[in-house]
Amino acid sequence: GAVVSQHPSWVICKSGTSVKIECRSLDFQATTMFWYRQFPKQSLMLMATSNEGSKATYEQGVEKDKFLINHASLTLSTLTVTSAHPEDSSFYICSASGLSSETQYFGPGTRLLVL
């Protein structure tokens, strides 16, 4: 149980375009979803927290207009990187937790390369 999927697993795009990443909880209802960013050989950096039906809460230094997060249902959250630039290239990972547990279950990650 507690499976989280992400799509796509990797994406290459041109500078200036927007990219959408989907995160789904497959076998539980995710009341809260989280989006992280990870650079090579570094730990996870939390970008934002979202609750179903509410606006996302962004961490300090994360541009909310650049990283649009939507948590439209209890099983789906999306992260859209708008007007992507090469410095946005990174490994993006989502996680989800349910109502009765603080444990976060992570997706497999999406590697984004902006050319």
Next chain:
Amino acid sequence: EDQVTQSPEALRLQEGESSSLNCSYTVSGLRGLFWYRQDPGKGPEFLFTLYSAGEEKEKERLKATLTKKESFLHITAPKPEDSATYLCASHFGNEKLTFGTGTRLTIIP
């Protein structure tokens, strides 16, 4: 500020050589201590949650323990497939996890 510190940064062991990884945290209302395993290019895989000092949990060759200031992940007779980065994270009741920088474990056949 809530902080989590892991040591060592990297650890190389011979297959079968038991050892422990350390995770220390600032004491300010810990609601849970989590251990994850992360393989290169993948998302973290949940291993354990510990809630109170004295608690222990086991899974195959791994055992996690918790005191009032730190947690240990003991690995007994490791195999090459146990090679990964092990992350600990603390939960202080604000939904968010505070992650340590991880211990990169390499098991040599």
